[in-house]
Amino acid sequence: MTLAEVVLQGLADEAKATAPRLFAICGVRHDKICDGDTFIAWGIEFDDPPGAVLWYCDGTTFGSDSASQALRSHQIGADARLIWLGHGSADLS
Secondary structure (H helix, E strand, C coil): CCHHHHHHHHHHHHHHHCCCEEEEEEEEECCCCCCCCEEEEEEEEEECCEEEEEEECCCCEEEECCHHHHHHHHCCCEEEEEEEEECCEEEEC
C-alpha cells in the first residue's frame, strides 16, 4: 500500500467516524392550511463544531446551532416535527 493509500484510508475512516447526522423537519404553518402551506426541509447536524444546515425544496438554506434549535425556530409559526434519518429507519422526535 502506498503512503497516499494509507493516508486516504485514514481520512475515509475519520469521515465515517465523524459523519453528520441526517434529519428532516416537516410541518404545517399555523395561519393557513391549504396547498403550499406545508413544508419539508432536509438537514445535517454536525458535532464538532456544533451546527446544523437545512435545505428546502426551493433551494434556500437555513443555518442553526443544532437540529433541535432549528425545530424550535420552525415551531414559532408552524406545527413542526423533527425526524432523525439514517440507518434505514426514521425516528420522530
